[in-house]
Amino acid sequence: xxxxxxxxxxxxxxxxTFWLLDAPDSLSVQSRRDPDGTGLGFFDAAAVPRVHKAxxxxxxxxxxxxxxxxxxxxxxxxxxxxxxxGRPETRNTHPFEQDGRLFAHNGVIEGLDALDDRLGPxxxxxxxxxxxxxxxxxxxxxxxxxxxxxxTAGIVGAAxxxxxxxxxxxxxxxxxxxxxxxxxxxxxxxxxYVLERAAGGHHGGRHLDHSGTGGRLRVHSHDLSEAxxxxxxxxxxxxxxxxxxxxSGELLHVGPDLATTGRIVLPGPPxxxxxxxxxxxxxxxxxxxR
Numbered sequence: 001x002x003x004x005x006x007x008x009x010x011x012x013x014x015x016x017t018f019w020l021l022d023a024p025d026s027l028s029v030q031s032r033r034d035p036d037g038t039g040l041g042f043f044d045a046a047a048v049p050r051v052h053k054a055x056x057x058x059x060x061x062x063x064x065x066x067x068x069x070x071x072x073x074x075x076x077x078x079x080x081x082x083x084x085x086g087r088p089e090t091r092n093t094h095p096f097e098q099d100g101r102l103f104a105h106n107g108v109i110e111g112l113d114a115l116d117d118r119l120g121p122x123x124x125x126x127x128x129x130x131x132x133x134x135x136x137x138x139x140x141x142x143x144x145x146x147x148x149x150x151x152t153a154g155i156v157g158a159a160x161x162x163x164x165x166x167x168x169x170x171x172x173x174x175x176x177x178x179x180x181x182x183x184x185x186x187x188x189x190x191x192x193y194v195l196e197r198a199a200g201g202h203h204g205g206r207h208l209d210h211s212g213t214g215g216r217l218r219v220h221s222h223d224l225s226e227a228x229x230x231x232x233x234x235x236x237x238x239x240x241x242x243x244x245x246x247x248s249g250e251l252l253h254v255g256p257d258l259a260t261t262g263r264i265v266l267p268g269p270p271x272x273x274x275x276x277x278x279x280x281x282x283x284x285x286x287x288x289x290r
Contacts, residue, residue: 002094002106003080003217004192006174006232008181008254010074013045014223016208017070018078021056021216035080035216037093038064041102042073043178049102053093075176079104080216091129098126098141101151101177105133106190106234107170108279109162115139118161136162140175151175152253155182156265168270169279174232181254183232186266187273188248195231195243196260197224202240210237230254 007016020038039053050071054064079094094104109115109132116124119135123142127134136158144154159171163186170189175182185192200206201224208224211217212235219237221229232252236243246252249266 002104003078003212003234004104004106004172004174004183004232005076005078005212005217005219005234006104006176006181006183007076007219007229008074008176008179008258009224009227009229010179010254010256010258012223012227013072013074014221014227014229015070015072016076016219016221016223017068018076019066019068019218020064020078020080021066037080037090039079039094039104040069040071041077041095041097041104041176042071043075043176044073047100047178049097049100049178051095051097051102053090053095055090055093074179075181076219077102077104077174077176078217078219092131092134094133096129096134096137098137099144101141101175103133103137103140103173103175105136106172107168108132108274109136109166109168109171110274111166114166115162118165136171136173137175151177151180151182152251155184155251159184159186159266163266163270165271167272167274167278169274169276172234179256181230181232181252183246183252184250184265185246186249187269191234192246193233193236193243194246194252194260194262195233195236195240197229197231197240197242199228200225201238202242212237228258230258230260 037055041051077095095102115135123138127138139158140154143157147153171186173184208221210219249264251265252262
């Protein structure tokens with residue numbers, strides 16, 4: 001299953017170190033199937049989005065993902081991909097960037113011809129890869145423009161159209177700008193957690209040191225011993241009791257002042273909901289827990 005990770009410390013820019021594949025020398029890790037891509041997105045001091053990513057399995061070279069990357073930003077977005085649609089190539093690796101925003105998705109959307117028709121030639125031309133995820137992002141971007149730059153309305157409009165019109169397994173997503181973060185869980189296929197972390201964490205005075213299961217992703221930040229943050233992840237990544245799962249259909253927004261709001265924007269199931277057994281074999285493999 002793909003792994004999503006988003007973090008905001010706005011308005012403060014904080015330093016964090018990411019290992020997209022942790023514990024590279026572990027035989028238990030080496031024995032598992034490598035992911036099809038790893039990526040890290042953030043915003044530099046000039047608010048320009050930056051993305052470091054690579055299709056790990058395609059090149060049999062784990063060095064990119066094993067190397068520690070220390071970056072400074074107010075928002076961060078990391079993704080570990082197991083391919084469901086599109087080959088393991090850089091252009092199909094998350095996060096994606098459009099109009100100064102970064103996006104990553106965990107799930108499967110089918111009916112891509114209908115989605116391309118909905119996008120139209122101009123929006124479709126912005127999609128560089130083959131994935132359902134980048135097309136979903138392009139639809140969100142189009143809807144944001146149609147709603148006068150309102151990101152929340154764009155996400156809701158795109159997700160509602162897909163839920164009504166296309167076969168859907170999961171639309172879990174994280175979208176970031178330089179100082180805001182959005183996360184959607186829909187439907188209840190995969191979990192997505194949020195942690196509103198006080199400065200120093202649950203016990204106070206501690207740096208952030210989050211680690212996913214299976215040695216896939218690790219995040220470390222000394223700065224967050226003294227600064228609060230909001231973290232979104234596909235799994236609870238430490239022992240902090242403050243982690244809570246988003247509800248099915250819940251859209252979380254983290255504002256420039258780190259204030260969080262969440263509301264149910266998709267109250268019912270997708271009209272054409274897919275089960276694991278309905279997926280193509282490669283898509284089904286990508287969605288199983290690892």
